[in-house]
Amino acid sequence: MSAAKLEVLRIESLRGSTRPFELRFDPRKRLTIVYGENGSGKTTICDALELLGDGAIGWLGSMGLGSGVHQYWPSVGASAADIVVELKTTTGSWRARVGGRQVRVSPPAGAPNVRILRRSQLLRLLEALPSKRYEELKRFIDVGGVEASEKALSDLLLSLERQQTDVNARLDEALHGLEADWQAAGNPHASAVAWARREVTEAATTSEAQLKALQRLHTAHQTLTTYPQRLLVAQDHLAKSQQELVGAEGEHRAAVRVAEDRADELVRLLEAAQPLLGTTPPPVACPLCESQERAAGLFEAVRERLDRLSSIRAGAERVSSATKAVEHERANLQRLRDDYASDAAALWALCTSGESQAAEELPKASPPTALEALTTWLDATQRLSEAWRERESALTGREEFLASLRGRLESHDKHLSLSQSLADLLPRAKAAHQLVVERRKLFTDEILNAVSEEAGRLYEIVHPDEGLGKIHLALDEAKRASLEVEATFGAQDGVPPQAYFSQSHLDTLGLCIFLALAKWEQPEETILVLDDVIGSVDEPHVDRLIGMVCAETDAFQHCLLTTHYRPCREKLRWGLLDVGECHFVELARWTPETGLQQIGGTPDVQRLKTLIEESPPDLQLVASKAGYVLEAVLDFLTQLYELKVPRKQEGRYTIGDLLNGIDGRISGLLRIEVVAGGSPEVEREIELGPVIANLRQIAQMRNVFGAHFNELSFQLLDSDALSFGQKVLELAEAIVDPEFGWPKKDRSGSYWETVGGGRRRLHPLRRPAS
Amino acid sequence: METPSERLAELILERLVEQGLVLPRNTKRLLARLAKGEMNAQDWRLELEKATKHEEES
Numbered sequence: 001m002s003a004a005k006l007e008v009l010r011i012e013s014l015r016g017s018t019r020p021f022e023l024r025f026d027p028r029k030r031l032t033i034v035y036g037e038n039g040s041g042k043t044t045i046c047d048a049l050e051l052l053g054d055g056a057i058g059w060l061g062s063m064g065l066g067s068g069v070h071q072y073w074p075s076v077g078a079s080a081a082d083i084v085v086e087l088k089t090t091t092g093s094w095r096a097r098v099g100g101r102q103v104r105v106s107p108p109a110g111a112p113n114v115r116i117l118r119r120s121q122l123l124r125l126l127e128a129l130p131s132k133r134y135e136e137l138k139r140f141i142d143v144g145g146v147e148a149s150e151k152a153l154s155d156l157l158l159s160l161e162r163q164q165t166d167v168n169a170r171l172d173e174a175l176h177g178l179e180a181d182w183q184a185a186g187n188p189h190a191s192a193v194a195w196a197r198r199e200v201t202e203a204a205t206t207s208e209a210q211l212k213a214l215q216r217l218h219t220a221h222q223t224l225t226t227y228p229q230r231l232l233v234a235q236d237h238l239a240k241s242q243q244e245l246v247g248a249e250g251e252h253r254a255a256v257r258v259a260e261d262r263a264d265e266l267v268r269l270l271e272a273a274q275p276l277l278g279t280t281p282p283p284v285a286c287p288l289c290e291s292q293e294r295a296a297g298l299f300e301a302v303r304e305r306l307d308r309l310s311s312i313r314a315g316a317e318r319v320s321s322a323t324k325a326v327e328h329e330r331a332n333l334q335r336l337r338d339d340y341a342s343d344a345a346a347l348w349a350l351c352t353s354g355e356s357q358a359a360e361e362l363p364k365a366s367p368p369t370a371l372e373a374l375t376t377w378l379d380a381t382q383r384l385s386e387a388w389r390e391r392e393s394a395l396t397g398r399e400e401f402l403a404s405l406r407g408r409l410e411s412h413d414k415h416l417s418l419s420q421s422l423a424d425l426l427p428r429a430k431a432a433h434q435l436v437v438e439r440r441k442l443f444t445d446e447i448l449n450a451v452s453e454e455a456g457r458l459y460e461i462v463h464p465d466e467g468l469g470k471i472h473l474a475l476d477e478a479k480r481a482s483l484e485v486e487a488t489f490g491a492q493d494g495v496p497p498q499a500y501f502s503q504s505h506l507d508t509l510g511l512c513i514f515l516a517l518a519k520w521e522q523p524e525e526t527i528l529v530l531d532d533v534i535g536s537v538d539e540p541h542v543d544r545l546i547g548m549v550c551a552e553t554d555a556f557q558h559c560l561l562t563t564h565y566r567p568c569r570e571k572l573r574w575g576l577l578d579v580g581e582c583h584f585v586e587l588a589r590w591t592p593e594t595g596l597q598q599i600g601g602t603p604d605v606q607r608l609k610t611l612i613e614e615s616p617p618d619l620q621l622v623a624s625k626a627g628y629v630l631e632a633v634l635d636f637l638t639q640l641y642e643l644k645v646p647r648k649q650e651g652r653y654t655i656g657d658l659l660n661g662i663d664g665r666i667s668g669l670l671r672i673e674v675v676a677g678g679s680p681e682v683e684r685e686i687e688l689g690p691v692i693a694n695l696r697q698i699a700q701m702r703n704v705f706g707a708h709f710n711e712l713s714f715q716l717l718d719s720d721a722l723s724f725g726q727k728v729l730e731l732a733e734a735i736v737d738p739e740f741g742w743p744k745k746d747r748s749g750s751y752w753e754t755v756g757g758g759r760r761r762l763h764p765l766r767r768p769a770s
Numbered sequence: 771m772e773t774p775s776e777r778l779a780e781l782i783l784e785r786l787v788e789q790g791l792v793l794p795r796n797t798k799r800l801l802a803r804l805a806k807g808e809m810n811a812q813d814w815r816l817e818l819e820k821a822t823k824h825e826e827e828s
Contacts, residue, residue: 148807
């Protein structure tokens, strides 16, 4: 596998990292187990990787902190701008910084792909509603984009089907209309469509101009018909006005005769003088003779005389008015004659211009010049006007029929063409839609089936022969984005695991499903982060679970597993877990002052060596640690070979009990072969019998120096205690490989060997028969 | 890294082209739109009509 190896993760001002923290990875190992008690900062390391890979810290978002969750990313007292997460690998280095709510990773290309599973997610994977479960897993199986495009295709299909129904209905409608017309026409030609096409293309067409000429002809004739009556009215008005004038003139002459001589002129003179006399102040002299005599009261005198002459004045006004009326009526009559002449000329122009070809008959003579002769002419031409009207109506009806026929034919042709296009398009749209739907289901089913199978395989590793498994994942097609999980429980298939499985089994199942999904998506480019996911797994299964996780790590670029499970730490320190090549990191308890702190995870064998090498050595610590390590070695050997030890409550065996269990027959056969890494060659052999025999002689050093205060130790040499420590170290280093732990695998069939290539081989495979 | 939608879109377009429902020269452009859910009904219609026209002409 050529994926880049992780070298160092640097974290500043993120969550618990109140001080800069560096996690250096072992480049030879693909699995890093981070152990720490609660509150040691394990999750901060996971947060850092998630920030780098996903640009957010997902679990905080589900803690009810609202939309401003990013404000809780920095360490206490730091700001978002202070946050730095940097991951260095063998191929590059990526750094995440926070600006506002945005996380910027530079360089953006090739940024690490991180898949993270936390304890809280684990619960949601199985316990949540199917839709929530889908949310947790959708990044692996979400094809929402394609589903949206599929929906658009489905919409098109529905739309085309509706169009086809509509087009066919319109086509039928047009065809029925044409057939009705065709039948009304007596079924000429072979079909309604052929007949209609011929009708609209070959039938003589009447121009709009001809129809309008007929309309104008008829209107012009109708206009002339109004003139005789209008002539009578005008003549009558003239006669009456003339009569009125004659009467007025007579009455006026009679009034003048009875009045003083030249009364008429006098009235006009007085009327002219009245305004001159009515001024204020009144004139001091007569304006006509300039005499000042009797000037006073002259105005009143003129008014009295005018009053007396008023009938003459009224008669004059009536004559004037009657004269104007006569002139007016004469003018009206003349205008009528002029209008007639014009309208008559217009009608005759229509008749003679050639525009009125549509009229089958026209007047033979023009309208008479004299209006008085019009009635005779109108009587002679009235039937022609009616004929023009009928002709116009008939032509208009024909045009409307042809327009209707043309419309139906056009509708028929248009919808026939559309129907043919849809007939081509619709099957293609159906085929495309069916293909997309089938492919999408197949794609998702393939993923889910493969993931189900893989999850079942992983689950079987952790829970062998328990009759639980046969995982089945399926998307609910009716609900979309809804993931169903079924499993086998006992002999019953297809049960919801939430209903029957224990919490521990559910957690394991969730982890197996997550791992199977993560493996599906380019795992060799994926950093897998499992944050505290083994906390609730019960003791009998935890070793197998960790073993399974470690074995699956090979598929990924790297795997980081955090745990606060203490037995896990102890077993790892003693190499009792089959974890292969694992990098073990232990965190100290976190404080705001220290931030995250890595502490030495030194195994006890290494610690013993260090104690022996100290100058001067602390004999009590050397003897104590040596006794502790010796107990572990003897416990391992007696269990491996099923040797006899005294049965005690809670298995509290002394070193003496355990040493006595390794009797002479097995002791003489115990032998270690040390094999160089990557080579089948045996580098050296170590006989364990002499070492154990020696230890049997000096084992009391543990109690004398290491276990209790007693004066006996004063009488012994320092080298006695050191010798005990060195012999225990010799035995432990012979048996325990510093990387791969204890030789517990019997797959060779002839010896026990360590995992990871069998760098320690312990002989014999079985204790000799007694 | 390819998303599940992108992988599925590739498979779908491959089959659509095989069946003559989409023109091969358009697949590169269609791939991203199909995967991102950006194909609307008119886009589908256009692509299907283009393929139909091409088939009729050839």
